[in-house]
Amino acid sequence: MPERSVLDIKLDRFFELLDTDNDGGIRESDVVSLATTLSTAVGAQDPATEARLHAALGAIWSTDLKAMDTDGNGAIDAGEYRLGVRRSLQTDPHGFLGRMGTLMQAWTTLCDTDGDGVISRDEYAAMYGNTFGVPRQSLDEAFTKLDRDGDGVLSREEINAAVLDYFTSDDPNAPGNWIFGPA
Ligand SMILES: [Ca+2]
Ligand SMILES: [Ca+2]
Numbered sequence: 001m002p003e004r005s006v007l008d009i010k011l012d013r014f015f016e017l018l019d020t021d022n023d024g025g026i027r028e029s030d031v032v033s034l035a036t037t038l039s040t041a042v043g044a045q046d047p048a049t050e051a052r053l054h055a056a057l058g059a060i061w062s063t064d065l066k067a068m069d070t071d072g073n074g075a076i077d078a079g080e081y082r083l084g085v086r087r088s089l090q091t092d093p094h095g096f097l098g099r100m101g102t103l104m105q106a107w108t109t110l111c112d113t114d115g116d117g118v119i120s121r122d123e124y125a126a127m128y129g130n131t132f133g134v135p136r137q138s139l140d141e142a143f144t145k146l147d148r149d150g151d152g153v154l155s156r157e158e159i160n161a162a163v164l165d166y167f168t169s170d171d172p173n174a175p176g177n178w179i180f181g182p183a
């Protein structure tokens with residue numbers, strides 16, 4: 001197997017995030033249950049914000065993922081995903097990155113539990129610690145990278161910049177590589 005690039009590793013990591021039941025294929029049910037899992041993990045209280053996350057994931061399913069199922073078996077396997085996501089990034093980078101940005105804004109708004117419009121270190125830790133059981137120390141290191149201006153919080157702009165890095169950069173030190181938690 002050829003060595004994976006930095007971008008390949010990140011795209012594969014995103015696949016694992018979407019394949020919530022870990023059976024090696026992304027189905028519509030995975031994407032729907034991810035929204036519920038993420039909301040529950042942070043104890044989301046606001047139905048409108050939760051609905052935005054469901055809608056953002058629904059758009060990614062219907063616009064991006066569904067069409068990647070080239071053998072039509074209802075699931076996007078790792079091979080279909082790798083080809084499909086690369087194709088989307090080439091043919092419709094603006095649309096694809098826009099939908100990923102909308103997803104991250106919806107998710108982070110849900111995680112902004114004190115409602116001050118930015119993501120604190122503790123709120124970021126809760127996003128991944130509660131959901132995926134990532135240890136706090138790795139999350140602290142990741143947060144420090146994502147907080148480009150070092151003001152102790154993640155702004156909307158820092159989150160958008162991170163999404164762009166995550167899906168486009170092959171630089172192993174790009175700050176946005178850590179937006180979905182530690183590598
Ligand atoms: Ca398939
Ligand atoms: Ca906050």
Ligand SMILES: [Ca+2]
Nearest residue numbers: 147151153154
């Ligand atoms: Ca900041």
